[in-house]
Amino acid sequence: MKFSKRVRPSRNRSPANGEMASLLRGGREVWRHLINRRQLGVLLGIISCAPSLLRAAEPSEKPKKSQTPFLIYYGASTDLAIGAFALAALDSDFDLAPLDRFRRDATYLGYLSLSEVHSGRPYFAELAAEGLLAGANANWPDARFIDLRHENWRRRVVKDLVPGILQKGFDGVFLDTLDSAEFLEKQDPSRYGGMVEGAADLVRAIRTAFPDILIMINRGFAVLPRIAGQFDMVLGESVRTTFDAGTGRYSFVSESDYEWQRQQLWAAGRRDPNLQLFSLDYWDPNDKENIAKIYTEERANGFIPYVATPDLTRIIPPP
Secondary structure (H helix, E strand, O other), X not given: OOOOOOOOOOOOOOHHHHHHXXXXXXXXXXXXXXXXXXXXXXXXXXXXXXXXXXHHHOOOOOOOOOOOOEEEEOOOOOOHHHHHOOEEEEOOOOOOHHHHHHHHHOEEEEEEEOOEEEOOOOOHHHHHHOOOEEEEEOOEEEEEEEOOOOHHHHHHHHHHHHHXXXXXXXXXXXXXXXXXXXXXXXXXXXXHOOHHHHHHHHHHHHHHHOOOOEEEEEOOOOOHHHOOOOOOEEEEEOOOEEEEOOOOEXXXXXXXXHHHHHHHHHHHHHHOOOOEEXXXXXXXXXXXXXHHHHHHHHHXXXXXXXXXXXXXXXXXXXX
């Protein structure tokens, strides 16, 4: 099943955007019918309840579709198990070519961190030279915060980074670390005032420049009310369970944290009834019983779930 964006009103597009749209269409069939996401949600429920029907419909040369159509995978090596998922968020440097055979039935999103940049990214040194980098993230020492308000960063994202992801064959972008904008603004309002609005403005700029791509946002709950209708999917991370790197233990989050994040996701859904809600939880892959319980609970919340290990470099089959 191919994820489809909502039908948006036509907009005036620059020649560059027209060329990008042509690149995205190249080598693919033009879809004759668009499925709105309300219908998509119903169909996804049918898939979850009736995997045997899905298996019967799949050509023999393709892997069987998973009961859960969603995957986040940051591994560098190509694993054809990715083809069993209808939607996959992958590292933007991932080589999609080996997955071409699955493209009619799959949607791929390329990772892009908006509020932080890892030292391994090729543009890290240039950002440092331009004075766009702030302090290091204490939880990820190799990552530095970015000043989202700066026009140079906005220009690089819209004119370089997003087009580069799309040219690699991705159907859209998975936008991460928007929570950092709120963190910085609260930590030092005098220095970072306006970071949340800067994050919202950057997402709006991406949508304006690329009206036809899919956009998924990881959390960013302070930003979401400012950009309702400008993105297609929202992901809650560690909604029900989490992993403590210090102790090496998986655990269920507190009931208050669980309820808070559920309410944030549901509120986003109320602001935009077409929004797809996803959840990412972490758990021991050998504990099949609890993984099955997590999937059941998240589906009951109305979320499309995935349960993974914290490094996101393994594909954990759903129950």
